[in-house]
Amino acid sequence: MDKREYPHNFWQTLEKPIFILAPMEDVTDTVLRQVIARYGKPTVFFTEFTNVEGMFSKGEKHVVHRLQYTETERPLVAQIWGSQPENFAKAAKKLIDMGFDGVDLNMGCPAQGPVSRGVCSGLINDRPRAKEIIDATKEGAAGIIPVSIKTRLGFRAIDLAWIQFILEQKPAALTVHLRTVSEMSKVPAHWDRMKTLVEMRDALSSETLIIGNGDIKSLNEARQKVAEAGADGAMVGRGIFEDPFLFSEQTALSDKTPEEKVQLLLEHMRLWSDTWGTSKHFPTLRKFFKVYANGFPGAQDLRIKLMETQNPEETEQIVAAFLQSFSY
Ligand SMILES: Cc1cc2nc3c(=O)[nH]c(=O)nc-3n(C[C@H](O)[C@H](O)[C@H](O)COP(=O)(O)O)c2cc1C
Numbered sequence: 001m002d003k004r005e006y007p008h009n010f011w012q013t014l015e016k017p018i019f020i021l022a023p024m025e026d027v028t029d030t031v032l033r034q035v036i037a038r039y040g041k042p043t044v045f046f047t048e049f050t051n052v053e054g055m056f057s058k059g060e061k062h063v064v065h066r067l068q069y070t071e072t073e074r075p076l077v078a079q080i081w082g083s084q085p086e087n088f089a090k091a092a093k094k095l096i097d098m099g100f101d102g103v104d105l106n107m108g109c110p111a112q113g114p115v116s117r118g119v120c121s122g123l124i125n126d127r128p129r130a131k132e133i134i135d136a137t138k139e140g141a142a143g144i145i146p147v148s149i150k151t152r153l154g155f156r157a158i159d160l161a162w163i164q165f166i167l168e169q170k171p172a173a174l175t176v177h178l179r180t181v182s183e184m185s186k187v188p189a190h191w192d193r194m195k196t197l198v199e200m201r202d203a204l205s206s207e208t209l210i211i212g213n214g215d216i217k218s219l220n221e222a223r224q225k226v227a228e229a230g231a232d233g234a235m236v237g238r239g240i241f242e243d244p245f246l247f248s249e250q251t252a253l254s255d256k257t258p259e260e261k262v263q264l265l266l267e268h269m270r271l272w273s274d275t276w277g278t279s280k281h282f283p284t285l286r287k288f289f290k291v292y293a294n295g296f297p298g299a300q301d302l303r304i305k306l307m308e309t310q311n312p313e314e315t316e317q318i319v320a321a322f323l324q325s326f327s328y
Contacts, residue, residue: 040248189214
């Protein structure tokens with residue numbers, strides 16, 4: 001890669017191995033990123049995937065909450081998806097103005113809607129359009145912020161020609177979710193292929209950072225898998241539901257007392273409530289209650305009650321009642 005192309009390529013400044021919190025729609029918003037940053041900060045954060053058509057539509061406000069962030073979440077990459085190359089160029093320009101450190105193209109989401117319109121992972125089957133989108137995003141990013149790509153190993157079958165094609169576009173970083181689109185998340189991630197991807201990177205685009213993704217449950221596992229393949233880093237998504245302290249070197253959720261766990265739950269909820277008020281649907285937060293209300297006597301009962309809560313006040317009351325009963 002021509003170094004002048006990315007004068008501010010933050011990717012090249014990172015200590016390796018690089019650990020990234022995966023983008024997860026309705027999960028990794030600014031609140032969760034702030035919470036994870038407190039518990040144990042990954043090297044890089046990504047936003048939820050944000051639609052470039054939506055960013056410039058009348059319904060913009062229903063889309064751009066995904067791009068809300070605070071300084072504690074840096075370096076932060078905005079992930080985008082969509083169909084029209086010119087909207088990618090416009091979006092990249094806007095993301096520079098908004099202060100993002102990088103822009104990532106979603107070419108891996110297997111959801112039926114986008115795939116049927118030939119976007120997200122549908123682009124695996126339409127390389128000319130994928131190239132137009134990459135080129136338009138680079139044009140919009142103007143060498144000011146780096147352009148990275150997240151994709152899968154192939155559409156119906158493992159397709160190394162797709163990975164080759166992507167590497168030939170010389171993204172600043174390439175994250176590969178080590179499954180095909182057809183595999184969804186139903187089979188174990190093919191970490192045994194990661195070494196081949198690293199070799200391809202070495203041959204085709206030596207400055208592109210290559211990141212593996214899929215099924216990682218701890219920092220040690222991430223380190224081991226990255227080392228075995230010679231990759232630059234690992235991205236972790238669902239593992240944070242088992243331990244939101246996953247990126248911490250010092251501590252795990254399982255080290256916390258029941259009282260500490262429910263206090264963390266309340267702090268998480270209060271930050272969510274202060275940030276979103278009533279602008280987001282409260283039940284989307286309940287998935288995190290299950291994470292904290294776990295692994296102690298009475299946790300199941302508490303979980304069941306918390307799953308019914310409709311607002312912060314009810315949640316506070318249930319937790320207060322639990323703490324009172326717990327102390328006897
Ligand atoms: C609820 C959920 C939402 C997701 N949303 C996105 C997204 O917005 N963009 C994206 O590239 N991948 C998305 N993914 C995929 C993850 O980033 C990741 O590739 C996948 O979960 C595999 O990693 P893991 O096994 O560590 O979870 C999502 C996954 C989940 C479970």
